[in-house]
Amino acid sequence: GQNIDQPTEMTATEGAIVQINCTYQTSGFNGLFWYQQHAGEAPTFLSYNVLDGLEEKGRFSSFLSRSKGYSYLLLKELQMKDSASYLCAVQTGANNLFFGTGTRLTVIP
Amino acid sequence: GAVVSQHPSWVICKSGTSVKIECRSLDFQATTMFWYRQFPKQSLMLMATSNEGSKATYEQGVEKDKFLINHASLTLSTLTVTSAHPEDSSFYICSATGGRPNTEAFFGQGTRLTVV
Numbered sequence: 001g002q003n004i005d006q007p008t009e010m011t012a013t014e015g016a017i018v019q020i021n022c023t024y025q026t027s028g029f030n031g032l033f034w035y036q037q038h039a040g041e042a043p044t045f046l047s048y049n050v051l052d053g054l055e056e057k058g059r060f061s062s063f064l065s066r067s068k069g070y071s072y073l074l075l076k077e078l079q080m081k082d083s084a085s086y087l088c089a090v091q092t093g094a095n096n097l098f099f100g101t102g103t104r105l106t107v108i109p
Numbered sequence: 110g111a112v113v114s115q116h117p118s119w120v121i122c123k124s125g126t127s128v129k130i131e132c133r134s135l136d137f138q139a140t141t142m143f144w145y146r147q148f149p150k151q152s153l154m155l156m157a158t159s160n161e162g163s164k165a166t167y168e169q170g171v172e173k174d175k176f177l178i179n180h181a182s183l184t185l186s187t188l189t190v191t192s193a194h195p196e197d198s199s200f201y202i203c204s205a206t207g208g209r210p211n212t213e214a215f216f217g218q219g220t221r222l223t224v225v
Contacts, residue, residue: 033213033214040200040219040221041218041219042115042202042216042217042218042219043153043202043216044216045213045215048213085152087152087153089153096143096155096158097143097155097204097214098155099145099152099153099154099155100152101151101152102151102152104150
């Protein structure tokens with residue numbers, strides 16, 4: 001089976017930095033994705049990691065450690081519009097994509 | 110990025126009827142399509158994976174006779190919810206990949222199904 005864990009909810013202040021963690025235990029690993037999802041909408045792609053290390057993309061960065069089964073998404077200079085759910089998803093050997101529980105981030109003024 | 114179009118965006122149907130949801134890749138060949146279900150305040154749950162021209166692979170606990178998936182071409186997959194019940198009310202989302210390993214999955218807009 002696939003086991004992908006994230007904190008359920010987080011709150012952070014506008015302008016701050018927040019780190020959303022994801023741990024996983026899956027049968028097969030081809031890569032890890034982070035998606036952002038606003039309520040009632042489809043997820044949108046944020047980042048993709050397949051090798052260990054940090055991938056930076058503007059205000060968003062994602063880190064992966066395959067040996068530890070661990071990833072995090074780092075959001076800098078938080079804006080109110082960043083309030084959303086953030087989904088960690090692991091791509092397994094069959095190219096299936098399994099999603100974590102999702103983290104609901106609330107950005108407060 | 111590539112475009113995946115899903116229709117309808119919302120549908121209301123009566124208990125016992127069937128509903129078909131379409132998922133189309135508009136500008137690429139989707140060799141693999143995925144169907145997800147999402148209940149309120151929960152994450153996406155993979156229901157099934159379909160490869161063009163072959164039978165879908167269903168996740169454990171998903172009834173293949175109730176959720177019929179057809180992936181007859183490289184640009185279209187359909188999910189039919191048969192004999193719908195109120196508990197089938199959910200947000201259904203498809204995603205598609207071009208088939209190469211380690212590629213991003215592109216998502217449709219989702220379909221809000223309400224069974225009354």
